[in-house]
Amino acid sequence: MALLEVNNLKTHFFTREGVVRAVDGISFEVESGKTLGIVGESGCGKSVTALSIMGLIPKPPAKIVDGSVLFDGRDLTKLPEKQLEDVRGREIAMIFQDPMTSLNPTLTIGTQITETIRRHYDVPKRQARKKAVELLEEVQIPRAADRLDDYPHRFSGGMRQRVMIAIALSCDPKLLIADEPTTALDVTVQAAVLDLLDDLRQAHEMAMILITHDMGVVAESADDIAVMYGGQIVEQASVNDLFDRPEHPYTEALLGALPQIEGEGIRAGRLTAIPGRPPDLKNPPPACRFAPRCKYANANDTCTTVMPELREIHKDHWVRTAHPACERAGAQVPVQA
């Protein structure tokens, strides 16, 4: 059985201006030790998915209206808050996008690491501090023992993100959710942090959900990829499968928008952008949410009136569209998987 099983998760925000269907029927699985990448534009619902798993969505406007999140057999959406607090940090850990604001500026990083350890394990302070130093060394912070009592403002962005990773690993969680961990960092630091994450994940035998809008990031680090659009998963496959033969028009467009420096068939000239804007999730298009921007959709296609289902188009390769690449006129018949 998979470590994490999300079934038909729906998270809606009930605001004064209407109901925002941020996550509208998402299902996926994460196996122990594997990495799932979730990719999509800003506003597609990937962060809300992560927060829903952790139960961290702001409860007044937001609510999980349907679906289940099975972790190690337990449905997290049905757990009372006190038990969720036990799961968070200890079995599932999360790191966030902006390292500059994700650490409390008035507490030392030592405190912020040890409080996590001492929350979940009954150990004396000295032992927790020792473990904190080990963790800092593991994330490659130089002179870890000296820096334990420093405040976050003494650290650069990349180092703060490493501190966040150290905190996340402190209780040896089974699953790490990384929400755009490198988006706020510069490119050179990005690579280092991603490598670090990957090494640590293997060393600790953790599963990981890596959320990003950057296809390049998932290409490096993920085993499987789910592409999200407008609150739904529109394509899901192993990383190789997705990059070799993307089926959904949106995935194709995303890959087509990547700048290329070298390679055969290199596209010179302008970068392709996807025309239009993401759907308004208070009033999503009646059926396929990508239809208004889709190259292949016409006004009288079924996908504009009936929501396409997520179907398994090749082995372990799912897509939600009426116009998958392999079925379009003129497409080559793909080699059987």
Next chain:
Amino acid sequence: MVVNPREAPTPTIAGDVAPLAQGTAGAPLRQSNLWRDAWGRYVRNRAAVAAGAAFVLLLLFCVIWPFVSPYDGNKLDFSLKNEGPSLSHPFGTDNFGRDMMTRTAEGGRVSIGIGFAATIAILLAGVAYGAISGFVGGRLDNAMMRVLDTLYGLPYLPFAIIILAIFGDANFWTMVVALSVVSWFTTARIVRGQIITLKENDYVRAARAVGARWYRILGRHLLPNTLGVLIIAIFLELPGVILGEAFLSFIGLGIGAPDASWGQMANDGRTAYRTSPHIIAVPSIAIATLILSANFIADGLRDALDPRTRET
């Protein structure tokens, strides 16, 4: 496929139908404007609108009523003294038999007048000091802030009293000077803080890069963006000044009789509060109403001008 903006786009849903309604994918955004947005947000805040109405009504009352009232606020009539509120005297009469409603309006003119005059003075001083200090920066800023720190060490009430004593006489303008001299420091600090924050913005660097002179940067970029903070500051300083005037009058150092100010009226009612509480209550409630509405207006303005501070 490369989208060439000069060509017509290939037929899609978006291309086939009439221009999309607001909010759907691909539609153009409505033009937004800081002030219009702020006004819209302000108007949606019911408490702020109510406060604004109350404030305006109070002002109108004070300005118009003395012209319209059948009574003379300074006319003594001991036969009517200390009457409670009644139909002929909705606010009652005071210990000299004067009509309270007229006096409240007249007193309001004085108190609010002092309030506005002092507030304007505070703003002028605060903006000048804060803008220079923040804009020039460096050692001048340090020195100016040190001086400000010193001035902060002056106790508010005692120094207002001393300034009044220097003038020897407490009238409208001396009050304005006394109150503004002891109150401008906070505004200066706020303005300086705002200028320093704005100075670091990229559009200022851009202006510098194309060779704009300092007065253009200050006048065109920095000060207009401070406007929001200043408007809020008005509604925060005004109550303080009015309260200050009330306090000074209450301890006997205010504008002399027979002229009224709200503080003076409250002072008049001090001794008689056991039997005729309305004499002290009416002007105090007037002060409270003004302060309350000014506070709510300030809150409303703050929310309107900086939507991020709203709670979900």
Next chain:
Amino acid sequence: MTTFIVRRLFWTIPVILLVILMTFGMMRQIKGNPFRTSERAIPAEIQANLERKYGLNDPWYVQYAKYVKGVATFDLGPSLVLRNRDVNDIVREHFPRSLELGGLAFLFAFVFGIAVGTLSALKANTVFDYGAMFISNVGYAVPSFLVATLLIYFLALQWDLGFPTSGWTTPESKILPVVALGLGPMAAFARLVRGTMLETMQQDYIRTAKAKGLRWRRVVGLHVLRNSLIPVVTAAGPTLGFLITGSFVIEQIFAIPGIGRYYVTAVTSRDYSVVMGLTVLLSIIVILANLFVDVLYGILDPRTRDIRT
């Protein structure tokens, strides 16, 4: 940390000197003469003698220097109007009461204000929140003399609950004045705390704290409160200063023999030394209150410690 404190302490000295100078300068602008304004007319020779005795004819810098020396040795000089009384005596007799009044009012405002504000923030948008904020808004706007009058009128007179309406002796006699003086600041603190707490709770690092599985009690008690109190502490300094030095009105209403009454009389009768002495004293209090707050701020917000003062 200690260098921070020492540095701030060091800077208060020139500030105090400057304040004395300013007060001095302003006092000299006040026309009038302590001897001429007393009831009985005083013959010219005696007046001249008095002026010489009190050193009022010396050039201003001499007077200033003498005065500074006096302050440093805690000698504030004699009263010019009230014979045989030193300013020090007046201070010793009356100032502790004002200090106590202001101090108690501050504690009342601080403790209750933070409590109410915190509860309001945690129960945002509930009946409790609306009620507490409504009362706070009113309490903030109503001038303290009205509060005092209302308290006396209802609690002491109409309902006869046993609160004395004047004097500063028994514990009961202190309750009404403290509440009257402290209600406004309490309301201000409550609103401020509520606002900053709500803002802090939106911050990313609170989300991180929750994601770590920390118990909600700890998240609020440590993470939220620590950061929320910073602006409150900043506002507390001037408030403390104001409460101690601005209690004149309340002292008048409740007939409390503090320095408020003395101050006003001294100004009107041109008793320079009393005015100087009291003003300098009050200024020192305000400066110390601000210093205390600055240090507290440095403890609460470690980022400021690294900035050069």
